[in-house]
Amino acid sequence: MTPSRLLAVTTTVGLAALALTGCVAKSDVAASGALKVTSTDTACDVSTATASSGTLTFDVTNASSDVSEFYLLANDGLRIVGEVENIAPGASRSLTVLAQPGDYYTLCKPGMVGEGVGRTGFSVTGDKIAATGDDAEQKQQAVTLYASFVKDQVEQLVPAVATFVAAYKAGDDDKARTLFPTTRAYYERIEPVAESLGDLDPRIDYREVDAAAEGLTWTGFHRIEKDLWVPAQDAVNSDGSTPAWKDWAPSTPAERATHGDQLIADVGQLNDYVHSDEFTQALDAQGVAGISNGAIALLDEVATGKISGEEDWWSGTDLWDFAANVEGSKMAFSLVQEFAASSGDKGKNLVSKIQRGYDDLDASLARHGSLATGFVTYSTLTESDKREFTDLINALAEPLSQLTSTILE
Template sequence: MTTKRILAALATASAAALVLSGCVAKTDVAASDALAVTSTDGTCEVSSGTATSGTLAFDVTNEGADVTEFYLLAEDGLRIVGEVENIAPGASRTLTVVAQPGEYFTLCKPGMLGEGVGRTAFTVNGDAVAIDGEDAELKQQAVYLYAAFVKDQVENLVPQVDALVTAYESGDDAAAQALFPQVRAYYERIEPVAEALGDLDPKIDYREVDAVAEGLDWTGFHRIEKDLWVPAQDALNADGETPAWREWTPSTPDERAAFGDQLISDVAELDEYVHSDEFQAALDEQGVAGLSNGAIALLDEVATGKITGEEDWWSGTDLWDFAANVEGSKMAFSLVRDFAESKGEDGAALVEEIDAGYAALDESLATHGSLADGFIFYPELTDADKRELTDLINALAEPLSQLTVTVLE
């Protein structure tokens, strides 16, 4: 795993229906036309489940006891197309977006942690709407939405890590094994963010061989992983030479408590950072070039770690990480694809080639499972399976390598 990345990697808006908070196509909607949203500690009620394409305003009132957020999500339920946060109890804020025809979800997040409440389908009817606004404004809004996506992923990661650590520290290894790859998916989608934070990523996600090579205390996901999956008697360590069994000693309950508490603390530090002005300033400095380079960096993460089976050496859950990295790369591309496509015939052809590359990779990966239902374990892949995935990654990497320069033309 490389530890120095350009600070970017994910995206939050669909390519076909880019919705930019604050970038409106026509006169702002009148207050009487706004959709009313009521957020409580357990519900998220929107006054209508349908709207006509164009400028939409959601007036969000927090009637709960905790600070809340409101999201408009794309059809996949993952990409954020608009959000408003930090709505104090008793307060109201408005989210304004340009909504293209399509299917969406609305969602509130009391306490600004976890999966949120009241996820409800929301349909936008009508015709496609032209997006007005200066190029610089649109690009800045893309960066804002990326920041919102990262915060959402970490807000989900925090309670998921708590659940994993609770099972691990209590000795419920079966439950912890089931949670392990699912929890890591949130981290893998935003991995370059953490990798830019000095020693935080080594604490959270270093493999044993990397920690030993750099003389670091080995903690984080993979230290927990080693406790959860006992190596076979004839297995070799990640270096390919040392018998794994000889170096494996079960952690004591006190050691498990220390490793678990450390992971919780480090993820809390990550959560604090992504909600800081420093984080937003770092993204602003990188701009859309950072997002474009992030699509490339996450695919490289797959090629150098996941496809080799080196990332989750103990558990064999590499395909979960693989899928999350590809998801992040694809969304990063979706956030800048319109900028690339606007660069004439060459830009449009590049976008078409990248779209086809992602589709082929997704199709191949789907034959082995999914993040929702689980994948086969890495040792179950045949050599032919690995070659096919490698070839598809390499085929996609070539046009992606041209993306940043095209976006910046």
């Protein structure tokens, strides 16, 4: 990342209007009635795997030994359609959503950390349901769903960082190198949230040159990255000069422990923040404009750092960060696209142009790998590859820059 960016809060939900809570007439309630969910330490049992479109109510009972959450996820397993959290052991809570036809997943998360348990396919059949109710209510629900997405990503980041740091501290560098880009993906999807918290993002994600420029102690992911991909001591810059890291020495085991523990503590602080009233109030204050600006900010992340290969300087894993930023940006757009499209033909045309831009960028990225299977290292890209990415980002950035003003019209 670069330190001079404007800070914005990102948001996300489905690529279409998958569900809105509490915005449907009683006559549209799904015939299936309330669905029973039991959350345990190892399972997430739902009374049925199918339902008719309309208002669905999930009555969730927590039979696990820890506080739990229940999610209804979109068919990519990432986007959150609805979520109910902080269900104490022995307690019950309800989640009500307006579910459109399609494929989903149900999931419980005992302890409110990690990937969760009992991920199971859930199918909604029938006709598409038109949402009703106040526009402000629907916009607030969009913000609420984004908050759930951010919390979910950070809850998965916490144990991922713990596993990554454990390998690093133990000197298992092969394992740590494998975990480095996949762990960072959780952070990259919601990065501007951390950027809004003063010195937290610098501690987690500053590059060496950024920390030096601001006179900060260098910590975080990239400090550990340099230990894992030790720079060649005989290297020289393209102009023949000596690199700034020429006399750099790898961290001792004690120093590794310090760097690793600091990253765990900082990510823990981020987790505390996204579960706080302060975070909720910040999102509420920005509303859907914050969502739209977040889509723009995450694309800027790609344009200002990832596309140049400067983010993961030592590892060359920039394409993982690139893809995660695009996912976050695309999902932020998806949350507000219906508001933009409702502004008339101009809005509909803008939404179509933005969607085509994301599709083209996704297709280009897919030629070099994926977050699921891994990407090629950045050094293997040709100048033609880089120009293609640059052109696609610029083509998407132009209509995306008009999104906020369109949804506020």
